[in-house]
Amino acid sequence: MAKKIGRGIAAVWYPTGMSGGGDPSQAIIKMQPDGSVDVIIGSVDIGEGARTVMRQIAAEELGVSIEKVNVTLVDTDTSPLDTGTFASRVTHQTGNAVIQAAREARQVLFEVAAGQLGVQPDQLIVKDDMVVVRDFPEQAIPIADVASHATWVERRLIAGRGAFGWPPAAIDPETGAGEPLHNMAYGATIAEVEVDTETGVVRVLKLVSAYDCGKAINPLLVEGQIDGGAAGGLGSALLEELHPYYPTLDHYPTGFFSYMVPTAKDVPALDAVVVEMGSLTGPYGAKGIGEMTANSQAPAIINAIYDAIGVWITDLPATPEKILRALEAKEAA
Known part of the structure; x- marks a missing residue:
């Protein structure tokens, strides 16, 4: 049995508010x-x-x-x-x-x-x-x-x-140009994982996530958003399987007994880094800090898996079965 360590990084940008405007x-x-x-x-x-x-x-x-x-x-x-x-x-x-x-x-x-x-x-x-x-x-x-x-x-x-609220974005009928996105924020995650090459099990050891919130009106709440997003992103990367035999609906989960989500036991060491790059339109410079906090963990974890064992998983979640099949394909190549 070999357990290999890998590290990966991923970045994300994200708008504030509904794409296309019109959400007062x-x-x-x-x-x-x-x-x-x-x-x-x-x-x-x-x-x-x-x-x-x-x-x-x-x-x-x-x-x-x-x-x-x-x-x-x-x-x-x-x-x-x-x-x-x-x-x-x-x-x-x-x-x-x-x-x-x-x-x-x-x-x-x-x-x-x-x-x-x-x-x-x-x-x-x-x-x-x-x-x-x-x-x-x-x-x-x-x-x-x-x-x-x-x-x-x-x-x-x-x-x-x-x-x-921003008005609905106007689209140039000739060029298709418009301004559908506003108040862009940025973030990144670094993941450290351990991959068991015998069982295919991936264990996330640490997640460090840094996100631009413009201005942290309540820093503790911002850190909570980042940590909660990290747990959600881990779930999408390794556990949450909506359609295991896509495009068919065979054996799809029908409840939490078959749809796996991360629990406190699954969450690794977390480090939330609050970055303040003030916006021109937000209250005191604030930007949105909700959805994007769950978006960079999955690609960072997948990159870390590749760093550890040299195979790409292109279909989430990265289950043990997919890890083992990828390793078999690598050995056969």
């Missing part, structure tokens, strides 16, 4: 009389941390502590429109919509506070739950006091609306 997000922000903030969006959080990121963005723009921000998802009838949680789009599209809504609400806040402080609205900033006169920071008033005054004295609603 909307947001509404309103401030309660006590200075707390409601962020109303249609984006669904499926574990990637969208609610947390939207809370951070709203808190940053309105100068309130994050504990005072509540993100609300109601239903598709009453929530602002959102195209969907896919295409690595929520942080970018919905984040921009939340920024717009927060800035509109902040302008109302400044108009009310300006009358209380005897200054012009453009002289004000928000910081640490206070509205502050920019050039005279000793002149300040709690945001909660401004919100209360707006509600009960001036009878004003401190609220804002936001909407963001």
Whole structure:
């Protein structure tokens, strides 16, 4: 029995948002009389941390502590429109919509506070739950006091609306040229594997993945996305077989007892590297960091297998049977 070690690398580029454009997000922000903030969006959080990121963005723009921000998802009838949680789009599209809504609400806040402080609205900033006169920071008033005054004295609603999304890409009918992709991000994975030439079993020893997220609004969530993507990419490389006898449907998996996915036992040592190359359009320079994190592991693992035993596997997943058949073909050649 021989166990051989190999290393491989693969790179990927990936757009933010739906290819071809036409995927808007909307947001509404309103401030309660006590200075707390409601962020109303249609984006669904499926574990990637969208609610947390939207809370951070709203808190940053309105100068309130994050504990005072509540993100609300109601239903598709009453929530602002959102195209969907896919295409690595929520942080970018919905984040921009939340920024717009927060800035509109902040302008109302400044108009009310300006009358209380005897200054012009453009002289004000928000910081640490206070509205502050920019050039005279000793002149300040709690945001909660401004919100209360707006509600009960001036009878004003401190609220804002936001909407963001690229229009559908126009295609030149003569040349076919257009701009279907936006806000490109980049990534790479290095894989180290051990291949058993007697059994064909491949064991991934380590995955190092580096991804450009533009700006890590929440670095811990970004690292979680990268690690989760690494596990998913490992599954597509070695385990997940949809059609074992393609193009027929013979013996296709009908449940998790026959469709293999990686578990904690299968996941190797992971190293997530966050790269920040700010975008021109994303909130604070952020890009999408969802789908692409699962895309570079499989080719890196396949390259590592070749480095270890000198055979190419061109049909995923790289099962032990395929490894052994490739080795037999190599010996027979």
